[in-house]
Amino acid sequence: MMAIKANPNPLSLSYSSTPFNRISIKKIHFLHHSQCRNLVLGCSKNPISGSLNLDPSFSGSGSGSSKLNSLNDSVDAASTSASNAIDFLTLCHSLKTTKRKGWVNHAIKGSESIADHMYRMSLMALIAGDLPGVNRERCIKMAIVHDIAEAIVGDITPSDGVPKAEKSRREQAALTEMCKVLGGGMRAEEIKELWQEYENNASLEANLVKDFDKVEMILQALEYESEHGKVLDEFFLSTAGKFQTEIGKSWAAEIHSRRNARLGN
Known part of the structure; x- marks a missing residue:
């Protein structure tokens, strides 16, 4: 035939x-x-x-x-x-190819991408100890999507001089377009809901993932300090006193302790 x-x-x-x-x-x-x-x-x-x-x-x-x-x-x-x-x-x-701008501004060669950052945050959510009332699976999903709009708008940082409200507006518009590309439906709605929940810091899960965002950044800063012989104080100063959860506070304290020991040596 x-x-x-x-x-x-x-x-x-x-x-x-x-x-x-x-x-x-x-x-x-x-x-x-x-x-x-x-x-x-x-x-x-x-x-x-x-x-x-x-x-x-x-x-x-x-x-x-x-x-x-x-x-x-x-x-x-x-x-x-x-x-x-x-x-x-x-x-x-x-997301895999766009470098995080904070590291680019500090001339870090071979710096991490947006996807690299979100991946390690997802691992943080996976290995963190159980917390009462916190849905671990939701935290993992939230970590995966929290910066997803940067696929269109890029990594907008304070150095760009974009007001917070305008940054949020651009990212919301990008997210809406991405969900249209996905074809709408249940999964698109889930991505929107997770992103908005994170953006508004509106749940225990969002509190924890917000902390992971900062923890991942200062851990990466510590690693780049060691690898490139730099002092990246601004990343540690900008997050000081802003952790909301016990896990976030304890992990940040461990990173600061290791940094202090390294700088002392």
């Missing part, structure tokens, strides 16, 4: 060359195609003379028509889900 071959165009994703912290959301275009579905429709409704006809049940009339519609619906549903997922993951690629 002859095989009908389709050669669909690959997913096309184009970015503006504009830096991430200036990028216009409208310049991000996601293109997907449904050649396979169109091939089925074309062959069933307008068979080419001399070509192999499809099963008579796909004739476009009677019960065959309902079967065709059912098949098309299934193909569309699966295709849309996979297409949206890959579009979303491709957009998130920039």
Whole structure:
């Protein structure tokens, strides 16, 4: 039996060359195609003379028509889900390649990316001791998504001079666009909810993940001090007295203790 071959165009994703912290959301275009579905429709409704006809049940009339519609619906549903997922993951690629600006400003070579930072925060949530009323799984998820909007807006830091309200507005707009790329639905709503909860510091989980954000930063600062022979006081000063949980306070104290011992030596 002859095989009908389709050669669909690959997913096309184009970015503006504009830096991430200036990028216009409208310049991000996601293109997907449904050649396979169109091939089925074309062959069933307008068979080419001399070509192999499809099963008579796909004739476009009677019960065959309902079967065709059912098949098309299934193909569309699966295709849309996979297409949206890959579009979303491709957009998130920039989290792996965008360096955290605080380290770039201090000329740290080979500095961590946004994704590096979020990954170690997720590990912190995984290994932290149990706390009454705290959902560990929610903390892990929150750590994974808390900086996800930076895939579009980049890492906006105090050195950029962007007011806090404007930073939040940009990130909210970026997050909304990312959830549209994902296709909406339950998972998109979960990402929005987790991000907003973190942004508003609105739960025990958010309190803990906020602390992990600061702990990860000062731990990274300590490591860069050791690796590059630098003194990165500003990162320790900016977080002093701002930890909300006992775990955050104890882990920060351990990092400060190790730093003091190193500086003393």
